[in-house]
Amino acid sequence: MSHAIYPKPGVLEIAPYVGGESQIEGIHDVVKLSSNENPFGPSDVVKDAIKKAALRLHRYPSTDHHALRSAIADVYKLDAERIICGCGSDEIITFLCQAYGGPGTEVIYTEHGFSMYRISALAAGSAPIEVDEHERTVDVDAILEAVTFRTRLVFIANPANPTGTMIGSNEVARLAAELPEHVLLVLDGAYAEFVEDYDGGARLVDKRENVIMIRTFSKIYGLGGLRIGWAYGPAHVIDALNRVRGPFNLSDLQMAAAEAAVRDTAYVDKCRNENARLRSWMAKALAELGVASDTSCANFILARFHDTGEADACEAHLRADGLLVRKVAGYKLPNCLRITVGDEASCRRVVHSIAGFKGQDL
Ligand SMILES: *Cc1c(COP(=O)(O)O)cnc(C)c1O
Numbered sequence: 001m002s003h004a005i006y007p008k009p010g011v012l013e014i015a016p017y018v019g020g021e022s023q024i025e026g027i028h029d030v031v032k033l034s035s036n037e038n039p040f041g042p043s044d045v046v047k048d049a050i051k052k053a054a055l056r057l058h059r060y061p062s063t064d065h066h067a068l069r070s071a072i073a074d075v076y077k078l079d080a081e082r083i084i085c086g087c088g089s090d091e092i093i094t095f096l097c098q099a100y101g102g103p104g105t106e107v108i109y110t111e112h113g114f115s116m117y118r119i120s121a122l123a124a125g126s127a128p129i130e131v132d133e134h135e136r137t138v139d140v141d142a143i144l145e146a147v148t149f150r151t152r153l154v155f156i157a158n159p160a161n162p163t164g165t166m167i168g169s170n171e172v173a174r175l176a177a178e179l180p181e182h183v184l185l186v187l188d189g190a191y192a193e194f195v196e197d198y199d200g201g202a203r204l205v206d207k208r209e210n211v212i213m214i215r216t217f218s219k220i221y222g223l224g225g226l227r228i229g230w231a232y233g234p235a236h237v238i239d240a241l242n243r244v245r246g247p248f249n250l251s252d253l254q255m256a257a258a259e260a261a262v263r264d265t266a267y268v269d270k271c272r273n274e275n276a277r278l279r280s281w282m283a284k285a286l287a288e289l290g291v292a293s294d295t296s297c298a299n300f301i302l303a304r305f306h307d308t309g310e311a312d313a314c315e316a317h318l319r320a321d322g323l324l325v326r327k328v329a330g331y332k333l334p335n336c337l338r339i340t341v342g343d344e345a346s347c348r349r350v351v352h353s354i355a356g357f358k359g360q361d362l
Helices: 044-056 066-076 088-100 115-124 140-146 169-178 202-207 235-244 252-263 265-288 308-320 344-357
Strands: 083-086 106-110 127-131 151-157 184-188 211-216 229-232 300-304 336-340
Touching: 044 252, 066 083, 066 229, 066 252, 083 088, 083 235, 088 115, 088 151, 088 184, 088 211, 088 229, 088 235, 106 115, 106 140, 115 127, 127 140, 140 151, 140 169, 151 169, 169 184, 169 202, 202 211, 265 300, 265 344, 308 336, 308 344
Parallel strands: 106 127, 106 151, 151 184, 184 211
Antiparallel strands: 083 229, 211 229, 300 336
8 A cells, every 4th residue: 555644854764773682592591781781680679669659550640750859969969950850861862852953953973872862863853963983982072073053962971882981071071161052962971870989960060051961770770671861951951851741751660769779879889889890800801812892981891803703703602602792883883792791690601601702711
């Protein structure tokens, strides 16, 4: 049957998002290291909060997310009035593109940047503009050169995914200061909690009218399955985003879990320390096997192989051993594999398997 019904320009240019795999046929004890999840899951207080919230599911949730925003503000020392919560930080990326993008506008992200920036820009009708990085690291000058009168948003993740690299706070501040007044800088801090003594850009947000920071409960908090994110920005931006946000975008269960999670700072500290310990152990072990990586600031390692063929062969070898890692050719890194830092046993299995692949017995 023929039809003359077409989505608006841009929509059919979207390559659907492909999530990390979780199953291998015929293998039962699969270790999933393809989605940067916290191997320990959420803390026990979060599970208790979810059980309690299960008793009131017939009630509509709060529309202003007041309790969750207050908890986030307490813990991170922020102004609760300038926080917005979303169904994952993905939804906040969508709000940003809906509110500021549209036909005739441009949205900037970088060469190896997170794929949701391009998807949301296209869905909003904006032109996605991809800027080169320098050695798998965001290049502030290249971004500034790419800005035009059409640019509305600049997305950078710091630390970045899938590279794991970071730029310094001076560089971020310089980018914010040198962007023209009509451009909003979005700092995606999905992995900020893995960096010791790092505020994700919160203090920069306080100083400026053109910076917003987005955060998630999907990574260090171990709640990827529940879909909760938040952002902290200037009052005028939070006001605009709230106008495109649906009133019941978060369920009571999501908010109860997130509130308990954010208040359990001891658990976050424990996960950060364990991640740092296993990450440096794994990076060093891989380097000794001839697999290089940039120093990662997040909960994964971007393992670099000699070429695409070697990366693909290693991925197949890991898979045969029941270990799922992420291919990142779609991020213009065909010779790399992104490996989430799992628990200690998983890290050891990865190193053991790659040693076998390299023909070296450990
Ligand atoms: C995982 C990730 C997110 C989080 O997305 P959610 O929708 O909150 O699960 C955001 N940005 C980057 C760069 C990520 O890697």
